[in-house]
Amino acid sequence: MRVLSASGRKRIAAAQRKRWAALKKSKAEAQAPKRKLTAAARKRIGDAARQRWAAVRKAAVKKTKPLAKVEPAQKAVTAAS
Numbered sequence: 001m002r003v004l005s006a007s008g009r010k011r012i013a014a015a016q017r018k019r020w021a022a023l024k025k026s027k028a029e030a031q032a033p034k035r036k037l038t039a040a041a042r043k044r045i046g047d048a049a050r051q052r053w054a055a056v057r058k059a060a061v062k063k064t065k066p067l068a069k070v071e072p073a074q075k076a077v078t079a080a081s
Contacts, residue, residue: 004012037045
């Protein structure tokens with residue numbers, strides 16, 4: 001087992017912190033600034049989404065057929081069958 005002196009550990013730790021700082025700085029510089037949507041763009045996207053969902057709901061209503069109303073006299077006949 002190797003034994004390091006306290007001063008040796010401090011030098012190694014300081015060197016590692018320096019490497020981490022350099023790495024963190026290079027990552028921060030390389031990162032592109034975040035792009036933000038304008039309020040108008042968000043409104044257009046929301047309006048388009050609402051329009052698409054309205055079309056989906058309209059198509060779903062067209063696909064479902066309304067159930068035929070069964071008269072009480074017919075209920076007794078169908079239940080007996």
